[in-house]
Amino acid sequence: MNDRADIVHEAFRARLARGDLPAASGGRKAEGGDRHLLAEIFRSQVTSRHLDRHARTLQARGEAFYTIGSSGHEGTAAVAAAFRPSDPAFLHYRDGAFLVQRAQQVPGQTPVWDMLLSFAASAEDPISGGRHKVLGSKALNVPPQTSTIASHLPKAVGAAFSIPLANTLKPEHRAYARDAVALASFGDASVNHSTAQGAFNTAGWTAYRGTPLPLVLVCEDNGIGISTKTPGGWIEASISGRPGLHYLTCNGLDIADTLAAAREAEAIARRRKRPVFLHMTCVRLYGHAGSDMQTAYMTQKEVEAAEANDPLLHSAGLLIETAGLSKEDCLSIYDEVDAQVAAVAEEAIQRPKLGGAAEVMASLIPPRRGAAPSNGPSKAEREAAFGIDARNLDTPQHMARLVNWALTDLMLEHREIVLAGEDIGPKGGVYNVTAKLHERFGPARVINTLLDEQTILGLSIGLAHNGLLPIPEIQFLAYLHNAEDQLRGEAATLSFFSNGQFTNPMVIRIAGLGYQRGFGGHFHNDNSVAVIRDIPGVVLACPSNGRDAVLMLRESLRLAREEQRVVVFLEPIARYMTRDLMAEKDGLWTFVYPPPGDPAIGLGEVGVHGEGRDLGIVTYGNGVFLSRQAQHDLAAKGVAARVVDLRWLAPLPEAALLEATADCDAVLIVDECRRTGSQSEALMTLFAEARPELRVARETAEDSFIPLGRAATATLPSRESIAEAAVALLGRSGKRRKLS
Ligand SMILES: Cc1ncc(C[n+]2csc(CCOP(=O)(O)OP(=O)(O)O)c2C)c(N)n1
Numbered sequence: 053m054n055d056r057a058d059i060v061h062e063a064f065r066a067r068l069a070r071g072d073l074p075a076a077s078g079g080r081k082a083e084g085g086d087r088h089l090l091a092e093i094f095r096s097q098v099t100s101r102h103l104d105r106h107a108r109t110l111q112a113r114g115e116a117f118y119t120i121g122s123s124g125h126e127g128t129a130a131v132a133a134a135f136r137p138s139d140p141a142f143l144h145y146r147d148g149a150f151l152v153q154r155a156q157q158v159p160g161q162t163p164v165w166d167m168l169l170s171f172a173a174s175a176e177d178p179i180s181g182g183r184h185k186v187l188g189s190k191a192l193n194v195p196p197q198t199s200t201i202a203s204h205l206p207k208a209v210g211a212a213f214s215i216p217l218a219n220t221l222k223p224e225h226r227a228y229a230r231d232a233v234a235l236a237s238f239g240d241a242s243v244n245h246s247t248a249q250g251a252f253n254t255a256g257w258t259a260y261r262g263t264p265l266p267l268v269l270v271c272e273d274n275g276i277g278i279s280t281k282t283p284g285g286w287i288e289a290s291i292s293g294r295p296g297l298h299y300l301t302c303n304g305l306d307i308a309d310t311l312a313a314a315r316e317a318e319a320i321a322r323r324r325k326r327p328v329f330l331h332m333t334c335v336r337l338y339g340h341a342g343s344d345m346q347t348a349y350m351t352q353k354e355v356e357a358a359e360a361n362d363p364l365l366h367s368a369g370l371l372i373e374t375a376g377l378s379k380e381d382c383l384s385i386y387d388e389v390d391a392q393v394a395a396v397a398e399e400a401i402q403r404p405k406l407g408g409a410a411e412v413m414a415s416l417i418p419p420r421r422g423a424a425p426s427n428g429p430s431k432a433e434r435e436a437a438f439g440i441d442a443r444n445l446d447t448p449q450h451m452a453r454l455v456n457w458a459l460t461d462l463m464l465e466h467r468e469i470v471l472a473g474e475d476i477g478p479k480g481g482v483y484n485v486t487a488k489l490h491e492r493f494g495p496a497r498v499i500n501t502l503l504d505e506q507t508i509l510g511l512s513i514g515l516a517h518n519g520l521l522p523i524p525e526i527q528f529l530a531y532l533h534n535a536e537d538q539l540r541g542e543a544a545t546l547s548f549f550s551n552g553q554f555t556n557p558m559v560i561r562i563a564g565l566g567y568q569r570g571f572g573g574h575f576h577n578d579n580s581v582a583v584i585r586d587i588p589g590v591v592l593a594c595p596s597n598g599r600d601a602v603l604m605l606r607e608s609l610r611l612a613r614e615e616q617r618v619v620v621f622l623e624p625i626a627r628y629m630t631r632d633l634m635a636e637k638d639g640l641w642t643f644v645y646p647p648p649g650d651p652a653i654g655l656g657e658v659g660v661h662g663e664g665r666d667l668g669i670v671t672y673g674n675g676v677f678l679s680r681q682a683q684h685d686l687a688a689k690g691v692a693a694r695v696v697d698l699r700w701l702a703p704l705p706e707a708a709l710l711e712a713t714a715d716c717d718a719v720l721i722v723d724e725c726r727r728t729g730s731q732s733e734a735l736m737t738l739f740a741e742a743r744p745e746l747r748v749a750r751e752t753a754e755d756s757f758i759p760l761g762r763a764a765t766a767t768l769p770s771r772e773s774i775a776e777a778a779v780a781l782l783g784r785s786g787k788r789r790k791l792s
């Protein structure tokens with residue numbers, strides 16, 4: 053008998069039978085009226101324990117996958133008991149007991165059955181539909197979390213932030229009660245992660261400024277992260293003095309103490325709207341996960357010391373001492389639940405698994421939701437909001453102003469839209485795109501965030517959970533990388549792992565790409581979007597001009613609002629202020645603002661400029677601008693080209709693109725992003741597969757970062773290089789060449 057789970061199991065029964073129970077911890081005492089609740093908590097703890105044990109057996113039989121247990125952390129059941137099931141809870145992976153206990157608060161729940169289905173990766177698993185072993189439940193307001201530690205903390209801050217905000221903005225799809233509290237739990241080692249630190253900092257910063265934030269952060273301190281020990285006293289030393297965070301501590305082995313501390317935390321968060329850090333000490337039993345051999349990094353004595361502190365023994369001792377239960381009562385609860393879990397497990401493993409790729413992928417794209425029809429902003433509202441700008445609505449403008457106006461109209465039309473980003477407030481953003489919005493809509497809807505991209509996206513995810521419609525801004529494309537996990541690991545996976553039950557629709561505006569004159573270097577002129585393009589389910593939009601930007605932003609907002617999509621809206625910085633295309637003062641890159649109600653540019657619709665059939669130039673962003681110039685130059689050489697503006701980079705508008713180039717003799721792909729990993733690779737493949745006979749070439753940026761100064765565009769496609777590549781593709785004469 054080597055498995056530590058068996059050892060702990062036998063020890064529990066034997067010690068209970070002998071009455072060899074740990075002494076009372078000396079922590080806070082339960083109130084008289086809590087006896088029944090403590091017994092219920094004990095049952096939840098026992099249930100979670102047996103779920104762990106049977107999951108291990110199932111895994112050994114090849115019937116369960118990825119077991120990471122809650123054993124030792126069962127004190128979380130007492131935390132759950134202090135909150136309402138309507139309080140959103142973003143849970144640590146060791147919170148089985150929390151989930152079981154919360155299920156007691158809602159009629160009709162079957163947590164054992166549900167969790168076993170998840171362990172068995174059954175398609176009937178009610179939370180992930182068989183996609184992962186996650187703790188979660190729609191009915192219990194527990195969104196599933198990915199296994200990336202700490203990545204759920206920024207959105208928990210956002211969810212807490214959304215609660216008072218939603219009281220003001222009253223979004224149509226609001227999910228949380230007026231006085232809800234957001235909860236998030238995590239391990240002690242996770243506290244060190246920069247994502248966690250960022251979330252604590254944001255929570256503290258927010259409270260320090262006096263902004264309400266009903267949030268409880270629960271640190272489950274078992275003293276170790278996989279094999280790396282947390283220095284004794286570290287959590288308290290590093291957290292307890294942080295400004296804005298109310299620090300509380302409790303003994304997670306003592307459910308009376310934990311319940312009392314959790315209630316205190318709940319009261320501070322709910323009544324005073326202050327963030328609380330609840331530090332719960334506990335133990336970890338059976339090692340980190342299924343196959344972990346603890347003795348590689350812990351002494352036998354340490355392992356046994358943790359086991360001797362089995363929380364179930366502590367709870368049994370407490371119940372016997374204070375709640376009138378006998379040893380026999382505790383033992384019979386333990387054995388009865390064991391038998392129940394064993395029986396349910398045998399049934400759960402029989403349930404169907406996910407079939408083919410289509411079933412797996414069914415929740416990558418969230419379901420559509422009903423959204424109240426809107427008549428658009430009223431005339432009076434518009435006049436008030438646009439103010440002096442209204443005079444210019446009929447004169448052509450550059451992209452920065454057109455995007456600003458589109459945002460204005462969208463914010464007038466949809467009260468639930470909230471902007472969030474660095475310097476987007478009174479300054480109006482680095483490029484003035486959000487100018488006057490702060491003044492027009494106030495600081496609640498135009499949030500000047502602190503300087504942390506993870507916070508910006510996490511905040512937005514949390515807002516979206518509560519029905520608000522965030523439009524976060526990342527100041528420069530290169531800085532998305534500081535937070536890409538919030539997009540890739542969090543926002544994009546939520547629908548997938550929750551079988552479409554939880555969503556976080558948003559439109560992330562990012563200023564990016566190259567060609568800025570006299571400014572930048574590689575961070576302000578980053579030219580790769582590979583990291584966005586390959587995320588399943590995410591829409592990537594990239595307008596090339598102001599008119600398209602308006603019409604695509606409206607479509608992006610619709611995709612988020614009605615289809616719950618996560619959209620990245622990439623704005624080419626270099627075109628923000630561009631007015632002219634061919635010659636000075638020609639004004640060809642300015643456009644009259646298309647009023648609300650004009651048909652939007654739908655997802656998958658491409659733009660076509662010109663009718664030339666010799667060559668189709670397929671491009672996007674700045675490439676459209678340069679290709680239009682090259683188109684002009686090529687015409688002078690007798691080459692009739694058309695420029696096809698992709699507009700949408702992910703998913704690629706394949707059908708529309710093939711149609712737009714169907715009668716072209718050749719195709720030149722102009723891609724301003726770095727050759728490796730650029731959209732040109734996908735486009736070359738598309739044409740090779742769809743039209744193998746077609747002559748196709750590409751003109752891309754070099755695999756280089758962008759330098760400063762005069763050489764700023766040296767590695768990028770240019771008007772001249774595009775024309776040259778076109779001529780080379782078509783043959784020296786530049787004349788149309790018949791296909792053989
Ligand atoms: C960002 C990230 N890095 C690494 C891992 C791998 N990993 C999973 S759990 C874990 C340790 C977490 O320890 P702690 O926060 O103390 O939680 P515990 O498992 O002890 O409850 C690590 C390193 C991960 N999941 N996510």
Ligand SMILES: [Mg+2]
Nearest residue numbers: 239240276277
């Ligand atoms: Mg730990």
